[in-house]
Amino acid sequence: MNEKHASCLACRVNERTLMKGLTALLFALFFTGCSFNSLVTNKVGDAVANGGNTYAKDDDPELIRAATPFSLKLMESLLDQNPKHRGLLLAASSGFTQYTYVFVQQDADEVEERDVKAAANMRERARHLYIRARDYGLRGLDSAHPRFISTLRTNSASALSATSGDDVALLYWTGVSWAAVISVSKDNPESIADLPSVEALIYRALELNERFDHGAIHGFLISYEMSRPAAGRDAESRSRKHFERTVELTQGQQVAPYVALAEAVSVAKQDRAEFEALLHRALAINVETRPEWKLANIVMQRRARWLLARTDQLFSE
Numbered sequence: 261m262n263e264k265h266a267s268c269l270a271c272r273v274n275e276r277t278l279m280k281g282l283t284a285l286l287f288a289l290f291f292t293g294c295s296f297n298s299l300v301t302n303k304v305g306d307a308v309a310n311g312g313n314t315y316a317k318d319d320d321p322e323l324i325r326a327a328t329p330f331s332l333k334l335m336e337s338l339l340d341q342n343p344k345h346r347g348l349l350l351a352a353s354s355g356f357t358q359y360t361y362v363f364v365q366q367d368a369d370e371v372e373e374r375d376v377k378a379a380a381n382m383r384e385r386a387r388h389l390y391i392r393a394r395d396y397g398l399r400g401l402d403s404a405h406p407r408f409i410s411t412l413r414t415n416s417a418s419a420l421s422a423t424s425g426d427d428v429a430l431l432y433w434t435g436v437s438w439a440a441v442i443s444v445s446k447d448n449p450e451s452i453a454d455l456p457s458v459e460a461l462i463y464r465a466l467e468l469n470e471r472f473d474h475g476a477i478h479g480f481l482i483s484y485e486m487s488r489p490a491a492g493r494d495a496e497s498r499s500r501k502h503f504e505r506t507v508e509l510t511q512g513q514q515v516a517p518y519v520a521l522a523e524a525v526s527v528a529k530q531d532r533a534e535f536e537a538l539l540h541r542a543l544a545i546n547v548e549t550r551p552e553w554k555l556a557n558i559v560m561q562r563r564a565r566w567l568l569a570r571t572d573q574l575f576s577e
Contacts (some may be wrong), residue, residue, distance in 0.1 A: 267461030300438040311324035317551045321559055322571060325363045339396075348428055355392035357437040360386050362559050365444065370566060383444045401427060416460035428469045435461035436480055443487075455489065475509030478502040482520040486528055499525050513550045517558035518542035522567065532575040539564045 278345060315324050341347060345387045368382035402408040402484045404427065411419040423431060438458045445451035462484070485499040499521070506517040518538045526535035542564045547557040567574075 284505045296523050313552055314553050316553070316556050319360070319547070321555065321560060321562075326354070328359045328363070328437065332359065341357065343399070344403040344469040346400050346403055346430075349396050350404065350433065353393045353397035353430065353433040353437060356389050357433060357440065360393065361391040361440065364565060365440075366559075376380065387441060388435050393437035394434060394441055397430055397437060401432045401434060404430075405465075412457055412460070412464060416457060419463045420460055423464060423468070427473050428465045430473060431465035431468070432477055432480075435459075435465065439480075441482065452489075459488070462543045464554065470505075471509060474514070478506040478509070479514075479520065481515055482506065483518060483524040486524040495528065496525055513545060513557075514553055515542045515545050515564065517556045519560050519564050519567070522564075527574050530575055535575070536568065536571065539568050570571060 296316070296432075315327070318324055320482040332352065332355050335348050335355065336454050339348050339352065356457060364382055368386065370380040371382065372379035396443075398409050401423070405419070405422050408419050420431075421429065435458050437462070438454060442454060442458065443453045462477065462480065465472065466481075479502070481502040482499050503517050503521045503525075506514070510517065518541050521573075522535045522538040522542075526532075526538060545557060545559055545561070547554045547561070
């Protein structure tokens with residue numbers, strides 16, 4: 261998965277929205293359960309789904325950890341009122357995916373050495389949250405292309421043939437969240453059987469717009485190419501090409517591609533020198549250069565430090 265997108269973290273609620281009538285809206289949604297006029301719900305839903313990037317520019321991940329669940333539950337409450345709001349479905353899919361990767365799955369990785377049971381519980385929670393993200397993405401695609409969900413598993417080519425550039429974000433986030441479900445469900449054959457659907461979504465998105473979100477699809481494929489069951493002998497070569505393209509599209513200002521290549525390729529090849537060089541390059545990136553990526557870069561630099569601290573465990577002499 262492309263960690264850059266931790267920069268959004270479901271933060272579609274901007275300050276103006278919060279200040280203008282949100283208190284009354286939440287009271288109705290959470291405490292009375294009443295239905296709002298669809299026009300009002302749509303307007304608020306649009307504001308939530310298309311809000312500013314205040315969170316992405318924040319330099320305090322723990323503040324965002326605490327704030328994001330409110331945003332996610334607000335989206336879900338609005339979706340109860342308007343289940344086919346495409347913008348909200350996309351925001352929920354991307355938001356749950358990013359929140360889970362940054363604040364649940366990475367926590368599980370860091371805790372595992374001290375408490376295996378706690379890490380397992382975290383990953384089980386992550387699995388449920390990723391499923392929620394995947395299902396919101398599928399609903400978004402189904403709302404634009406009727407019977408998309410039922411057709412995808414039986415005839416993915418047919419399901420995807422009607423998709424266009426307008427669907428790339430939903431294709432990407434649905435594929436990424438679904439891949440994440442599989443990554444934390446390795447002992448579940450039913451989940452692994454879904455890999456063809458994941459690949460169909462991701463490669464269709466790549467076909468439609470390989471430059472999407474500064475190379476997000478290429479960034480995801482850095483790791484995925486090395487982990488897929490039918491990776492083949494040229495998996496490393498494909499992974500490196502995706503890395504080079506991501507760095508090109510981000511002008512070398514995102515931390516995530518360097519971390520992804522170090523974890524996916526350098527460890528697999530047992531190339532300690534490259535591993536350390538990539539992570540030090542990631543740590544050298546100035547998070548102030550691109551404010552819109554500040555949070556994502558801070559989060560991934562933390563992972564780079566954690567990985568460097570584990571170098572002796574990851575590499576044999």
